Amino acid sequence: MRKVRTFSSDIDLVKERRSHIVKTAVELIVKKGYNHTSTRELAAALGMSTGGLYHYIGSKDDILYLIINFTSDLTQSLLDNCTKCNNGSITQHFTECIRLYLTGVEQYRDLHNFINHVMLSLSVNDRRIVYENESRIVAYLEKVLTEGVKKGEFRAHDCKCLAHNVVAIANAWANRGWYLKRYYTIDSYIKEQTGALLTLLTGASDPVHVTAR
Amino acid sequence: MRKVRTFSSDIDLVKERRSHIVKTAVELIVKKGYNHTSTRELAAALGMSTGGLYHYIGSKDDILYLIINFTSDLTQSLLDNCTKCNNGSITQHFTECIRLYLTGVEQYRDLHNFINHVMLSLSVNDRRIVYENESRIVAYLEKVLTEGVKKGEFRAHDCKCLAHNVVAIANAWANRGWYLKRYYTIDSYIKEQTGALLTLLTGASDPVHVTAR
Numbered sequence: 001m002r003k004v005r006t007f008s009s010d011i012d013l014v015k016e017r018r019s020h021i022v023k024t025a026v027e028l029i030v031k032k033g034y035n036h037t038s039t040r041e042l043a044a045a046l047g048m049s050t051g052g053l054y055h056y057i058g059s060k061d062d063i064l065y066l067i068i069n070f071t072s073d074l075t076q077s078l079l080d081n082c083t084k085c086n087n088g089s090i091t092q093h094f095t096e097c098i099r100l101y102l103t104g105v106e107q108y109r110d111l112h113n114f115i116n117h118v119m120l121s122l123s124v125n126d127r128r129i130v131y132e133n134e135s136r137i138v139a140y141l142e143k144v145l146t147e148g149v150k151k152g153e154f155r156a157h158d159c160k161c162l163a164h165n166v167v168a169i170a171n172a173w174a175n176r177g178w179y180l181k182r183y184y185t186i187d188s189y190i191k192e193q194t195g196a197l198l199t200l201l202t203g204a205s206d207p208v209h210v211t212a213r
Numbered sequence: 214m215r216k217v218r219t220f221s222s223d224i225d226l227v228k229e230r231r232s233h234i235v236k237t238a239v240e241l242i243v244k245k246g247y248n249h250t251s252t253r254e255l256a257a258a259l260g261m262s263t264g265g266l267y268h269y270i271g272s273k274d275d276i277l278y279l280i281i282n283f284t285s286d287l288t289q290s291l292l293d294n295c296t297k298c299n300n301g302s303i304t305q306h307f308t309e310c311i312r313l314y315l316t317g318v319e320q321y322r323d324l325h326n327f328i329n330h331v332m333l334s335l336s337v338n339d340r341r342i343v344y345e346n347e348s349r350i351v352a353y354l355e356k357v358l359t360e361g362v363k364k365g366e367f368r369a370h371d372c373k374c375l376a377h378n379v380v381a382i383a384n385a386w387a388n389r390g391w392y393l394k395r396y397y398t399i400d401s402y403i404k405e406q407t408g409a410l411l412t413l414l415t416g417a418s419d420p421v422h423v424t425a426r
Binding site: 035116131156162168171178 | 248329330332344347348351368369370371373374375377378380381382384385388389391392393396397402405406409412413416418420
């Protein structure tokens with residue numbers, strides 16, 4: 001992770017304030033675009049003076065790095081939660097991973113869209129952090145799927161490709177929400193996608209319908 | 214489509230030059246970012262004077278609209294080609310639609326990434342044009358899938374959701390190529406994805422393997 005300068009020595013306070021800065025910055029930037037958002041406006045939206053904001057960041061670009069670091073935290077917390085729920089069948093575990101992942105995307109849709117939007121403006125190193133997050137999620141799902149095949153719960157498939165498809169489906173909920181929200185809630189979307197994946201994985205003679213949790 | 218000013222009355226010449234401008238602009242902008250690309254640099258990359266470039270566009274922002282209009286042309290041409298190959302079984306037609314769509318995305322990967330990148334900077338009206346293109350592709354695929362279900366070639370599924378997944382998978386090839394190209398060529402990606410979709414649709418007892426065309 002990239003280090004962002006602060007003048008405060010209270011680590012917990014800095015963490016809490018930065019999480020607030022990330023949330024507010026993303027909202028503002030998604031509405032106005034990064035180039036059209038000034039630190040002055042951001043400070044105003046945060047109810048801080050510009051000087052107050054510079055207490056927690058070194059420059060406007062630091063906001064970008066705060067946001068990128070924040071997505072790494074989210075990925076870690078998702079993977080921790082997925083590991084915690086690995087206590088039933090692999091089908092149950094996989095189903096729960098998808099639910100955790102997609103509800104997380106729904107909760108941070110603005111953030112996902114923002115990252116997507118600034119991707120081409122990021123340095124190669126910063127892009128790598130974002131890539132790394134997605135790769136970790138793919139790797140985790142691939143491991144679950146491969147285990148399912150080994151134990152005979154799932155049919156043999158290209159597990160890497162299916163794991164990647166889960167990420168594609170999750171990104172689609174963020175990027176194509178304008179379209180999907182006309183037809184699905186996040187719950188019905190999860191249900192539909194999980195059902196399709198399990199039908200494919202188990203080779204069920206009738207399409208699998210996942211019951212909402 | 215939005216109208217872009219030109220001083221030339223030779224429609225074919227303007228069309229040809231603009232297609233060249235779009236291609237060069239996208240390459241340059243993907244590399245440098247839209248805000249860091251000047252019309253002077255673009256003109257130089259095109260081997261034109263800045264004045265020469267302004268013969269075909271009215272302002273720098275017109276380049277954006279040329280690019281957006283160009284994606285509408287691509288969508289139309291994709292749908293025309295899909296319609297043309299509707300002369301076998303629905304499975305064949307669906308397979309061929311996926312192949313045409315994904316090879317098009319591979320051919321214009323930079324363009325897809327660029328559109329994705331500028332999406333948040335576009336006006337609501339211009340975003341609508343981009344959305345409209347994707348919606349037309351989803352609608353076409355949904356129609357093919359629904360026909361397959363009606364004729365008994367495919368099992369009953371949520372055809373809207375599956376059609377949307379094809380778009381998600383295609384977008385993923387553009388956005389996540391950095392990852393996918395380590396493991397797949399566009400041909401093996403198409404083969405894998407088509408196989409998975411047909412397995413799901415036909416309820417085959419063994420996963421379907423699509424032979425490369």
